[in-house]
Amino acid sequence: MSKNQLSTSTAVEQVNEERLLNLFLDLAKINGPSMKEQPVADYLVKALTELGFTLEFDNAHKNFNGEVGNLIAWKEGTDSSIPPLFFSTHMDTVLPTEKLQPVIKDGVIYSDGTTILGADDRAALAAYLEGVRAITESGVPHGPIELILTVNEQPGLIGATYMDYSKAKSKVGYIFDSSGDVGQIILKGPYSSRIWMEVQGKAAHIALNAEEGNSAFLIAAEGLLNMKLGTIDEETLANIGILEGGELTSIIPGSVTVAGEVRSFSKEKLELQLKHMEEAMQKAAENNGGTVHIRIEKKYSGFDIPKDHVLTKTVESASLNINVKPYLTETLGGADTNVLNENGLTCLTLGNGFQNIHSFRECISIENLINTGKLTVALIEQWYETHKQA
Numbered sequence: 001m002s003k004n005q006l007s008t009s010t011a012v013e014q015v016n017e018e019r020l021l022n023l024f025l026d027l028a029k030i031n032g033p034s035m036k037e038q039p040v041a042d043y044l045v046k047a048l049t050e051l052g053f054t055l056e057f058d059n060a061h062k063n064f065n066g067e068v069g070n071l072i073a074w075k076e077g078t079d080s081s082i083p084p085l086f087f088s089t090h091m092d093t094v095l096p097t098e099k100l101q102p103v104i105k106d107g108v109i110y111s112d113g114t115t116i117l118g119a120d121d122r123a124a125l126a127a128y129l130e131g132v133r134a135i136t137e138s139g140v141p142h143g144p145i146e147l148i149l150t151v152n153e154q155p156g157l158i159g160a161t162y163m164d165y166s167k168a169k170s171k172v173g174y175i176f177d178s179s180g181d182v183g184q185i186i187l188k189g190p191y192s193s194r195i196w197m198e199v200q201g202k203a204a205h206i207a208l209n210a211e212e213g214n215s216a217f218l219i220a221a222e223g224l225l226n227m228k229l230g231t232i233d234e235e236t237l238a239n240i241g242i243l244e245g246g247e248l249t250s251i252i253p254g255s256v257t258v259a260g261e262v263r264s265f266s267k268e269k270l271e272l273q274l275k276h277m278e279e280a281m282q283k284a285a286e287n288n289g290g291t292v293h294i295r296i297e298k299k300y301s302g303f304d305i306p307k308d309h310v311l312t313k314t315v316e317s318a319s320l321n322i323n324v325k326p327y328l329t330e331t332l333g334g335a336d337t338n339v340l341n342e343n344g345l346t347c348l349t350l351g352n353g354f355q356n357i358h359s360f361r362e363c364i365s366i367e368n369l370i371n372t373g374k375l376t377v378a379l380i381e382q383w384y385e386t387h388k389q390a
């Protein structure tokens with residue numbers, strides 16, 4: 001079948017704009033900040049069961065006192081020879097959406113400015129539900145569809161980190177969770193680690209025994225002044241974000257915690273930069289009679305999906321099929337995509353066009369919301385076309 005024939009797909013046309021908008025507004029109003037996703041899960045259990053999914057929850061939440069685990073939902077295809085395709089996003093919002101009053105102006109959905117909108121990422125959830133409904137209603141053939149919906153993503157991909165990956169049956173998929181307009185395809189994400197440096201000098205009182213004192217602050221200051229930070233090269237970033245220490249203004253501080261993080265598309269460059277930061281602080285401690293204890297904490301691994309990967313090719317074709325221009329890009333931001341890829345679920349991040357997320361100015365255009373629904377449908381169709389037996 002040619003691309004032209006697909007562009008008039010009855011399933012894409014079946015995406016109902018009013019229904020999708022209402023679905024999004026319903027979902028956005030459900031209060032479900034991180035670790036308190038039970039009301040969202042309850043809504044999804046009902047909606048997904050009606051759409052013919054079988055559902056399972058894992059116990060990830062028991063690791064962090066959340067209300068509910070990750071939701072893994074499976075819908076059989078009309079053709080079981082097609083490899084299953086998953087769609088993923090997170091169920092939590094960064095802040096509450098309680099008492100959300102949506103305001104629609106010039107085709108863009110906002111809150112009234114007193115809460116976030118929750119477009120990150122209720123927009124994707126709504127699009128997946130409407131997309132699967134359109135596929136089912138139109139009766140087009142399709143392969144098995146899986147939804148992998150995580151909890152506690154916003155504070156640092158925690159639900160995905162503790163996910164029971166044995167529950168997922170598919171191996172490849174997509175995550176709509178980025179601010180680019182629909183058509184954005186993120187092929188590459190960074191490695192990231194935190195570095196914790198406990199700098200020790202010697203505490204003393206300025207009036208009683210100052211001669212015994214050795215300021216940990218001054219040691220740390222020397223270390224920081226000799227540390228390359230910021231943009232290290234075009235694929236590596238480094239930052240110090242935490243300085244914690246001190247007791248009283250009259251006490252020479254005996255210790256201070258200095259912490260930061262490094263991100264890089266290259267694992268080698270990440271390690272080199274961490275080593276550089278460690279050495280700068282070690283040297284400052286040695287020069288000044290102090291000590292430093294270093295701890296490196298991995299945040300997540302990078303991913304790098306080839307341009308000729310079937311996931312990339314499929315989303316490029318599917319975008320064209322809904323008259324959206326696909327564009328390939330990369331990000332130094334972290335997402336569930338990093339964690340899923342590391343755990344054997346190969347996936348890409350796709351743009352769904354929300355803006356100003358994590359703020360009360362958050363918004364999404366109706367066009368991007370609808371296109372997210374349409375692209376979900378087009379992906380399921382294109383995936384089938386690519387894999388069906390000739």
Ligand SMILES: [Zn+2]
Nearest residue numbers: 090120121177
């Ligand atoms: Zn998100």
